[in-house]
Amino acid sequence: MSNSTIAGVIFDMDGCLVDTESVYKIAWRQAFEKYAVAISQEQIDSWLGLGWDIIAQEIDQITDNNKLTLAIRQAREAIFFQMMTENLVHLMPGALEMLDFVKKEQLVVGLASSTFQEKGQRILAHFELTQYFDFIVFGDEVEHRKPAGDIYIKAIEKSGLKKEQLLVFEDSLTGCEAAQKxxxxxxxxxxxxxxxxxxxxxxxxxxxxxxxxxxxxxxxLMRK
Incomplete structure (x- = not known):
């Protein structure tokens, strides 16, 4: 292993290791159409990297009906998992190569995702990724989700390392803001x-x- 100060790496999941974001956009669109609720693609796109609590507030403003908001989300989840079952959800290019590399280098490997635990574990199991991680923080383990820094603060604690020894990989500005905090x-x-x-x-x-x-x-960075 290199003498680099980097001793651990933390990955986001959605859009970083697993190409869920493009599928979520399709699933959101179909879910809103199912309930005949109008929404712009721009607003759907703006949810990249955000936790459900923030998204729910925006949908509530559109529907003015929390039960309808939850029904739309449930429809989106059903559509997403159906697409995953049909192998329409894929790993991001290079994700497996990256995970194999960090394990080979004996780095501490973590996951920090706004996705809730039950769903996150189901996605990881589907792609046989669970074994790569030494620790995981899901969205329902913290009070505030990204862009708040709670998830990464908890990840530092779980890693057993100093923050200076960790490197994060993120696909969204929301996630990068959380890591910055x-x-x-x-x-x-x-x-x-x-x-x-x-x-x-x-x-x-x-x-x-x-x-x-x-x-x-x-x-x-590891060669420095």
């Missing part, structure tokens, strides 16, 4: 690479177009 160095792998031109947290040390490039950057 925990003062964690982050490699940003934006879903849309043009998003790199947007204002972003100073704790982002690299912006890369794919997890494949992210692995290359990690190797460089």
């Amino acid at each position: 925990a003062e964690l160095q982050t490699i940003w792998v934006p879903e849309v690479f043009s998003d790199r031109l947007k204002p972003h947290p100073e704790t982002i040390c690299q912006i890369v177009p794919s997890m494949i490039k992210g692995k290359n950057e990690l190797e460089k």
Whole structure:
């Protein structure tokens, strides 16, 4: 193993390791259509990386009916899992190579996801990823989800490492903001690479177009 100060890596799940975000967009659209509720694609797109509590508030403003909001979410979940069963949800390019690499290098490997535990474990099991992680923090384990820093603060505690020894991989600005609040160095792998031109947290040390490039950057950092 390298003499680098990096001793652990924390990954987001949705959109970072698993390409769920593009499927969520389809599932949200179909769920709103099922209940004949109008919503713009722009608003759906803005939910990238956000926890359910924040999204629910926005849907409540549209529906003015919390029961309808929950029904729309339930429909989205059913559509998502049906698509996953049909193998229409995939790992992000380079995700397995990255996970194999960090385990080979004997780094502490963590997951920090706004997704709730029951659903998150189901996704990880489907892709046989659970065994890669030394610790996991799901959204229902903290009071405030991303962009709050709670998830990453808890991840630092679970890692047993100092924050200076950890590196985060995130795909959303929301997630990068959460990592910044925990003062964690982050490699940003934006879903849309043009998003790199947007204002972003100073704790982002690299912006890369794919997890494949992210692995290359990690190797460089470990050689320093």
